[in-house]
Amino acid sequence: MSWIRKSPFQTEEEAAERMVDLLAAEAEFSGFTLSPDEKNLLSTECPIPGDLREKSKNLIQRVLLKETREDSESPISFGSSLMWAGDLFYPNVVRLTEEVVIEGRAAGILPQPPNRHGWGLLNDKAALIGCGLLVIGVLVIAGIFLSK
Incomplete structure (x- = not known):
């Protein structure tokens, strides 16, 4: 990595x-x-x-x-x-x-950080959405096991 x-x-x-x-x-x-x-x-x-x-x-x-x-x-x-x-x-x-x-x-003296666009932006957004869904899934599974 x-x-x-x-x-x-x-x-x-x-x-x-x-x-x-x-x-x-x-x-x-x-x-x-x-x-x-x-x-x-x-x-x-x-x-x-x-x-x-x-x-x-x-x-x-x-x-x-x-x-x-x-x-x-x-x-x-x-x-x-x-x-x-x-x-x-x-x-x-x-x-x-x-x-x-x-x-x-x-x-405007120092340069702005580069804006992500194209595949880099798409990869970042997909990773963010995937992590959010993973957290929700873990919470649902934990809720099911804890409710028993």
């Missing part, structure tokens, strides 16, 4: 740290650095100052645009790390990235 992906990270914290490291590398490429305190703030859930917030959002937008231009499917890229970083805890870097993606898509 190629659609099931295993995380390349041991923990969610490791994925968030990878995102912060990629932001720090982009900051150095842009001519300034993120201090250890700023990196720590981005890795946690605590409130962040407005200037760090704006600086981080600009860096995140640059990283995401660079990744969309390169069209890489690296499992440890910034965008892929986002998938694994925000399940149990919600660090600032994940929150800011989601804000940038929503704002960027609304403004």
Whole structure:
């Protein structure tokens, strides 16, 4: 099953740290650095100052645009790390990235996710209907056995 992906990270914290490291590398490429305190703030859930917030959002937008231009499917890229970083805890870097993606898509800066059409859409809808019928069947059978 190629659609099931295993995380390349041991923990969610490791994925968030990878995102912060990629932001720090982009900051150095842009001519300034993120201090250890700023990196720590981005890795946690605590409130962040407005200037760090704006600086981080600009860096995140640059990283995401660079990744969309390169069209890489690296499992440890910034965008892929986002998938694994925000399940149990919600660090600032994940929150800011989601804000940038929503704002960027609304403004047309970042591309919209591809719409499914044709056979892919048909397969998805058929799978959804099949799963729904399976759940109903299991509930009916369970009801019959439990009523006896």
